[in-house]
Amino acid sequence: MADGDPLIPPSAVDVDLSAVAWDSNRSMSDFETGMWRMEEAQPQLRSPIVAVDVLDRAPDWDRLVQAHEWASHIVPRIRMRAVEPALHLGNPVWSVDPEFDLGYHLRRVRLPAPADFDHALRMCRHLATEPFDKARPPWCALLIEGLDDGRAVYVVKTHHSITDGLGGIAMMTLLHSRRPDHTPDKPDREPPPPEHLSTVDAFGEETIGELRRIPGRLVRLARLGVNVATAALTRPIDTATDVLGYANSLRRIATPPAxxxxxxxxxxxxxxxxxxxxxxxxxxxxxxxxxxxxxxxxxxxxxxxxxxxxxxxxxxxxxxxxxxxxxxxxxxxxxxxxxxxxxxxxxxxxxxxxxxxxxxxxxxxxxxxxxxxxxxxxxxxxxxxxxxxxxxxxxxxxxxxxxxxxxxxxxxxxxxxxxxxxxxxxxxxxxxxxxxxxxxxxxxxxxxxxxxxxxxxxxxxxxxxxxxxxxxxxxxxxxxxxxxxxxxxx
CATH class of the missing domain: 3.30.559.30 (Nonribosomal peptide synthetase, condensation domain)
Incomplete structure (x- = not known):
């Protein structure tokens, strides 16, 4: 469930490259790390996010390829794979795939006649059940053509470790335009250079990152302790009520449905x-x-x-x-x-x-x-x-x-x-x-x-x-x- 106004997709010419900060986190969060690793032990826990666009006609293939290439410049995460640190000591690190090949991630197929939306949807379902190659960036896209009514279907699959549903919709708006015509003058930047990050390198990067994060965590912990102690001294009844309320809430959240x-x-x-x-x-x-x-x-x-x-x-x-x-x-x-x-x-x-x-x-x-x-x-x-x-x-x-x-x-x-x-x-x-x-x-x-x-x-x-x-x-x-x-x- 998500609240808030619907997303207004920016026009490609209005993209502010200085405001694009979607790759600020070099490492997966602890929560994302859990999603990434759990499916290795339990395939039932695979967590792809799949978005299916129904198009009024087949798009221009060359423009579609160019749009994905451009998006990979704007959001470098599209070109990144997850590198596990040695012995899993730390969280996976996002690193630009040195062998990034857009042709591997973006493909097209034509359905044999007769074909309708249900046929295309079955193909989307099969795509969703295929596991990702974790040595590559964990996403893929497929254009499905050949529907009897002239429509086409475009499907994108991303691993949940990249983003949640709301973030995925926001990322997809980069490929969308508010007009059908080509936008030749949209802002661009050079793609990120390839990286040859090894598991040992990832371990070192994670270790340094953890050391850098320790002072901030200690400061936040100290502030929390001071705030709690101050509140306990100045508002003991309110503080006790808040602590009890959180404990009861935690019990309700953690308890499975009856x-x-x-x-x-x-x-x-x-x-x-x-x-x-x-x-x-x-x-x-x-x-x-x-x-x-x-x-x-x-x-x-x-x-x-x-x-x-x-x-x-x-x-x-x-x-x-x-x-x-x-x-x-x-x-x-x-x-x-x-x-x-x-x-x-x-x-x-x-x-x-x-x-x-x-x-x-x-x-x-x-x-x-x-x-x-x-x-x-x-x-x-x-x-x-x-x-x-x-x-x-x-x-x-x-x-x-x-x-x-x-x-x-x-x-x-x-x-x-x-x-x-x-x-x-x-x-x-x-x-x-x-x-x-x-x-x-x-x-x-x-x-x-x-x-x-x-x-x-x-x-x-x-x-x-x-x-x-x-x-x-x-x-x-x-x-x-x-x-x-x-x-x-x-």
Whole structure:
């Protein structure tokens, strides 16, 4: 879940190169290091972020290649691979790939006739399940042509260690333009020079970096101690209340949802199935407002309503399901590259058949979770967790994530028409990673349309097409709720 205004993509000629600071962090954060290493021990924890653009026609290939080359100059991380320090003593270091080959990362295919969007989506799904070559920069892009209606599909896959969903959308806007015509005079700079960084070099760089960070950490720790001591002396009751409140919040955040999960969704595997939903932003907002909630409340309620239908059709209704929701922790000063989010878990009230009542219940839950003081607990614990043996860390994380039947994310999108190498982007479907959970649903708004990508673990959901139909019926019911209320008000 992400708050804030939709992203207004900058025109290529308006890019301020001096303000581009997306590569300020040379090393992965502790949290990103965990995501990078865990999948080696548990392939189920692979965490690719996949974005699928539906284009009104095939873009100009030469322009598309040039756009990627230009973007790799503006954001050097595109050319960087992750170098592990010797013996994993420290976090991976981002280093410019000395053999960077854009042709390896950007490819094109043409589907044999007959071909429609579903065929292209299946190809996107296969791309998502392929593991990254970790000796290269962890991203790839594919242009899919040959659809019967003349449209094309452009898909980008990035590893979650590079950025989160909001950062990924912001990075992709570099490839987008607000006009179809070519921009010949956009600002540029020389690409970063190649680096031949070895594992020993990475270890040395990390060691020096850690030594440099120690004074700052000690200063912050000293200040925290002084502040706590001062508060304890001047406001002992308030301080005790704050400490107790944080401890209680930490207990709520760390405690798994009480629901044991659906018996239908117990299995987990590596198979994935992609489905899409779409609805107008005004329609989903109206549905939320009709029940006293927001667009996000109506979105989450729609997912829960679809899960209720799916379980009822298969003769195993459930009262609730354990679900998770990422909450953006980004501030305006955070760089786009990198991850700044926290994850919350709760019991999703599946059994509620009334969509308006379900929206209200979801709103109460979400508002309470967003106010939790301990939302940053995982980030604070990341330095300790990332130092655990990879096998232990991966198994701990998998035990947490496999307990979730659903995750739901909502990312601010693009509100104005944009183009990719001359082709207009009609839809932008996001598919968030589903490391261990049964279903990951992600919503991105694009030019007044909520584009919802549903990433399904086929070992958990054995009838994915049925689940997508149930989700569509729930969405239709939610839209009808908003329409009925608007009609009454008129």
């Amino acid at each position: 629901s044991s999960g659906s018996p239908l969704l117990r299995n987990r595997g590596l198979g994935r199935w992609f489905g899409v939903l779409e609805v107008g932003v005004p329609e989903l907002k109206a549905a939320g407002h009709a029940a006293g909630g927001s667009l996000n409340d109506a979105y989450v309620a729609t997912l829960l309503g679809g899960f209720r239908r799916y379980h009822e059709e298969l003769g195993q209704p459930v009262h609730s399901i354990p679900m998770g929701m990422p909450v953006s922790m980004r501030s305006g000063s955070d760089p786009t590259v990198g991850n700044r989010f926290a994850a919350v878990r709760f019991n999703g009230p599946v059994a509620e058949p009334d969509p308006a009542a379900l929206v209200r219940r979801v709103r109460r839950i979400v508002l309470g979770l967003r106010e939790e003081p301990a939302l940053d607990a995982v980030e604070l614990a990341a330095p300790v967790l990332s130092r655990l043996p990879t096998y232990l860390l991966a198994n701990w994380y998998l035990s947490q994530s496999t307990g979730l039947d659903l995750q739901a994310s909502n990312v601010a999108g693009v509100p104005v028409p944009v183009y990719l190498a001359g082709a207009r982007i009609e839809r932008m479907y996001p598919f968030g990673p589903a490391p261990g959970c049964a279903v990951m649903a992600t919503l991105v708004s694009h030019v007044g349309v909520c584009c919802i990508g549903v990433n399904i673990d086929t070992a958990a959901v054995t009838q994915p097409a049925r689940l997508m139909r149930c989700l569509q019926e729930s969405l239709d019911e939610m839209v009808a709720l908003g329409a009925a209320t608007e009609g009454t008000e008129r």
